[in-house]
Amino acid sequence: MLILSSPSGAGKTTIARRLLAEDSEIRPSVSVTTRAPRPGEVEGKDYYFVSRDTFDRMAEDNAFYEWATVFGNSYGTPKAQIREGLKEGRDFLFDIDWQGTQQLSQKAGTDVVRIFVLPPSIQELHRRLSGRGTDSAEVIADRMARAQAEITHWDSYDYVVVNDDIDACFAQVREILAAERMKRTRQTGLIPFVRELLKPQG
Numbered sequence: 001m002l003i004l005s006s007p008s009g010a011g012k013t014t015i016a017r018r019l020l021a022e023d024s025e026i027r028p029s030v031s032v033t034t035r036a037p038r039p040g041e042v043e044g045k046d047y048y049f050v051s052r053d054t055f056d057r058m059a060e061d062n063a064f065y066e067w068a069t070v071f072g073n074s075y076g077t078p079k080a081q082i083r084e085g086l087k088e089g090r091d092f093l094f095d096i097d098w099q100g101t102q103q104l105s106q107k108a109g110t111d112v113v114r115i116f117v118l119p120p121s122i123q124e125l126h127r128r129l130s131g132r133g134t135d136s137a138e139v140i141a142d143r144m145a146r147a148q149a150e151i152t153h154w155d156s157y158d159y160v161v162v163n164d165d166i167d168a169c170f171a172q173v174r175e176i177l178a179a180e181r182m183k184r185t186r187q188t189g190l191i192p193f194v195r196e197l198l199k200p201q202g
């Protein structure tokens with residue numbers, strides 16, 4: 001379970017989309033949200049957009065691995081889509097905030113790899129949120145007002161990358177993923193091979 005978090009606008013969605021396009025081994029965890037769709041966002045690909053009533057019912061029915069209120073809307077990771085994949089040992093990518101990261105870490109322990117994406121500066125963060133052209137001035141002001149509070153959670157993450165140049169940052173994320181996949185504890189498929197190597201020779 002690879003988690004990307006950042007203050008809004010630092011670039012985690014950009015990194016996530018590229019990773020999903022280039023790495024067929026990892027699947028997205030598509031969240032459920034009460035937020036209205038942004039122009040260009042696709043139902044079932046970017047989010048499942050639901051009413052407040054539907055979200056509350058799902059939360060009551062324990063349908064989320066984690067959920068949180070972010071910028072006045074609710075966001076949750078539905079269990080159904082990833083339960084089977086996780087059993088099969090598949091990799092999943094989560095674009096979630098620090099609250100969801102804490103909840104997933106408590107539930108999944110060492111199966112979670114957490115990356116925090118920092119912007120190169122607060123000024124550049126504002127430029128990116130404005131340049132994206134998807135949010136009102138009010139929404140941007142709200143997200144900027146919360147950015148520094150979110151950055152204080154950077155020390156709960158396993159890795160921290162600065163998204164200045166997107167290519168360099170993306171390369172770092174790929175390196176992290178490659179190294180994590182090579183961890184001995186994740187390479188259970190190698191056990192028969194190692195047993196074979198260890199058989200007495202001659």
Ligand SMILES: Nc1ncnc2c1ncn2[C@@H]1O[C@H](COP(=O)(O)OP(=O)(O)OP(=O)(O)O)[C@@H](O)[C@H]1O
Nearest residue numbers: 006008009010011012013014128132163164165166
């Ligand atoms: N390294 C970069 N240099 C310049 N612009 C970038 C860079 N990375 C991302 N951007 C741009 O910044 C804007 C915000 O990026 P993105 O939507 O990926 O952020 P985010 O962290 O997912 O935000 P949110 O949490 O609000 O969804 C987009 O317009 C994106 O194209």
Ligand SMILES: Nc1nc2c(ncn2[C@@H]2O[C@H](COP(=O)(O)O)[C@@H](O)[C@H]2O)c(=O)[nH]1
Nearest residue numbers: 031067068070075076077095096097099100
């Ligand atoms: N805890 C969770 N946080 C989530 C989830 N899906 C998205 N998010 C985070 O919300 C903010 C705002 O997202 P935006 O798409 O409205 O810009 C951002 O930090 C996301 O990472 C979730 O399922 N759980």
